[in-house]
Amino acid sequence: MDQKRTSFIVDFNELKKEKQRKSDQALMDVYGLLFTYVEKQANLREKIRAKHLFSHKIDFPRNQAFDQSLQLHFEHWFVFDYVTVIGSRIFDLFVRDYKNELSKPMLDLCGHLMLMTLEPVKVLKETRERLTVERKLTGDIEEVESFLITAEVSKGDFAFMRIVPAGFSHKIIGPVFIIDDSDVKRVEAQVNDAIDSTGKEVENVRVKRFLKEYGVDFMRYAKHR
Structure with a gap:
């Protein structure tokens, strides 16, 4: 047996x-x-x-x-x-x-890939192979892996990245940007306002549409460009 x-x-x-x-x-x-x-x-x-x-x-x-x-x-x-x-x-x-x-x-x-957005995450853990992040839209904790472009982030960073499921893993598509420490609270407030405006349905189309259109705008608060 x-x-x-x-x-x-x-x-x-x-x-x-x-x-x-x-x-x-x-x-x-x-x-x-x-x-x-x-x-x-x-x-x-x-x-x-x-x-x-x-x-x-x-x-x-x-x-x-x-x-x-x-x-x-x-x-x-x-x-x-x-x-x-x-x-x-x-x-x-x-x-x-x-x-x-x-x-x-x-x-x-x-x-x-069509539904993917440039979304906010909090980096909880980093290893050579993958990251553990909190996806701020849902609160889900997930392991994600770089795809072709290495995500250069550290534990504690508030970052924006595109994440897509691929098989049994989640891949980071494209480059990542990290919000400057001095602007994290401001960006978090704007993200939370966008989520709260949709009610409890955080996967609402309006949130996705907001990030699809305005996600890159948060890059003006990035540490390095």
């Missing part, structure tokens, strides 16, 4: 690992296709419009060039949150154009 139980557990763990490998690969494939799509399809005039709006939202000098870190923030905001002149998000257009070429695991991930 013990041998059978042990064998079952080993098999289950292997299945779990295999599913996670497939989810990780699907995320990598979506990411690669997405940014290739943006490079080829994004209109130059649209990019210029987006850069001006992004600079305004984070209170950055309009004619000053972005450094590498800020460029990464811009690119992820441009892809996932920015609304084009025709009223669509770049990622939504990508899914529409590629829906017949994406595998089921990739399409499932795309559904989560």
